[in-house]
Amino acid sequence: MNIGEIARRAGVARSTVSYALSGKRPVAEATAKRINDVISELGYRPNASARALAEGRTRTLGLVIPPAGARLTGVQLGFVAGVVEAAAAHDLDVLVSPSGGRHDRSFERIVTGRRVDGVVLMEILLDDPRVARLEESGLPFVTIGHVQDPGASWWVDVDYAALIRRCVHHLADLGHEEVVLVNRSAELVASGYGPAARSTAGLLEAAGERGVRAHVVTCPDEPGAGFACFEDIRTRLPGVTGLVTINEAALPGLQRALQRASLEVPRDFSITGVVADHLAEDFHPPLTAADVPAVEMARIALELLVERIADPAAQPRHALLVPPVTLRSSTGARRR
Amino acid sequence: MNIGEIARRAGVARSTVSYALSGKRPVAEATAKRINDVISELGYRPNASARALAEGRTRTLGLVIPPAGARLTGVQLGFVAGVVEAAAAHDLDVLVSPSGGRHDRSFERIVTGRRVDGVVLMEILLDDPRVARLEESGLPFVTIGHVQDPGASWWVDVDYAALIRRCVHHLADLGHEEVVLVNRSAELVASGYGPAARSTAGLLEAAGERGVRAHVVTCPDEPGAGFACFEDIRTRLPGVTGLVTINEAALPGLQRALQRASLEVPRDFSITGVVADHLAEDFHPPLTAADVPAVEMARIALELLVERIADPAAQPRHALLVPPVTLRSSTGARRR
């Protein structure tokens, strides 16, 4: 059933039905009622493809997520949930594409098939081929996370450098003199993942400011790796009394290793970092941390994208969030 | 740029380009080369909406997930990842819709906007209005989980009753005489969530067979709730020495409560259940459990859907998986 059928039954022209539906031109009350009656009787809804073809827009957004197979972290999950939710609020649909590199078929379909009006790209690298691809395609897009040149594009991010710096200052205030940053995986660091680099920078900056000895270790995004990582820290860096991390997936493992080592938090050891809000609450003891407002970030990204789609000539905008470090119970004075 | 432009530059008719692209009719080698050269030079890709309109199919699948806001469990996350991954392998795109009840706009768009060729529905209720809606719409769909009448529809599920039954038998074998099932939330149970009902049935059946005292408690899908739930069990049901659960989200809380109560697993208390595979490994100690092969289930669901789309008249098919209970370290002989 199509718009012509509705028009026929209502005894009007197709265009009149279209206008009754869109409201883009006045329709006599009586006609409108007749049309609406037929529509609701038959349960008619316009064909999305036809509408997209005629209108030149799909009312659909693309969301590029890390390749399937990789388990999403809490923050990443928040991004996805936030984008989907915010899009639904705008009556927009979301097409998800699990894409790693540049020559991904799914990603390429999204970019070049004109099936979306815009794209949200998450977990980008400092120099990301997908960003370049989107730029040359002319498709409006917003990234969660930002590339090297912050002024030239649309993005939302959390200021990892500032947050880690604050965490280290906090530890220094508590008397800790040697700390370690548990970063994301070595592969991610090597491929130029922004948060990894910026966290390290923040750590070193704060360490310099406070005369704290600082170390960085990489750790895959898994509980088991967190466990192994901490055991390694204990043997290789025995002087460390404070840990700061952006690797939330490793947290359960770190927790278990702490316990295994009979270290009581925060009495014997302090731990803090940048993690998804709910994870901080679930840690035991509750984690003093900068809570990444993932859902909120996704919402902002979506608002920016909608804005950019509406005005393709608009100047790039971005948002750099600096959520507070929330004091909970995982950090304490260094025990001498 | 469109197919006409390619045709013009290659000096052929539009249909020839179309056929060269689809291969549905032979094209002379030389013409094909000329066309392909132009296509790759201009980076042409057919417009998805136009193609969908002409072809009558969208090469897109719908995936209905629990409402945004609800944090996805490990198993649910596996479903999403599995569907997206399997769809990508078929060169199909996935449109996600976060939908709870029947009158959801996003869900309604999917069902009635002809923007997808089929739908995967997850986390369904025993009597789910969305299933009814999809049935009356005529859109091919497959559910992960199954409704009351198992023969009439396409689905894939895990046999919760059998698995919980096995878990209870296992506990009985170890000498446990009083066990508790930690179910999903009371709301979910009340709304008629299949796994919740079937788990209870399996528990009671096994308890009857083995003369074990059995209890059921509901618990929201959160670590904190798991903690509270276990505290409650200890006070209200002090004789319980074994716990079986399908609530993986509560697991970290249960674990913490166990520890808080100074109960060593499995020496003092046994715990088992049905959970996502990776969670079982991450539990401490590793959880003896039936591992839900979520990604695999999603893959099967997608294969079924592809099959159903290809042949709308095909007889309903389904798959009821009974993964083994993997022995790890969280269950042991009852201590007298």
Add this chain to the structure above:
DNA sequence: TTGTATGCGTTATCAC
């Protein structure tokens, strides 16, 4: 082997 013509279901521009 290739070209022509029509239809897919809308929206939007004319004309009345």
Add this chain to the structure above:
DNA sequence: GTGATAACGCATACAA
């Protein structure tokens, strides 16, 4: 206020 009708970009039946 409303009705024709031309796009939108592609696939395909029909001709040649």
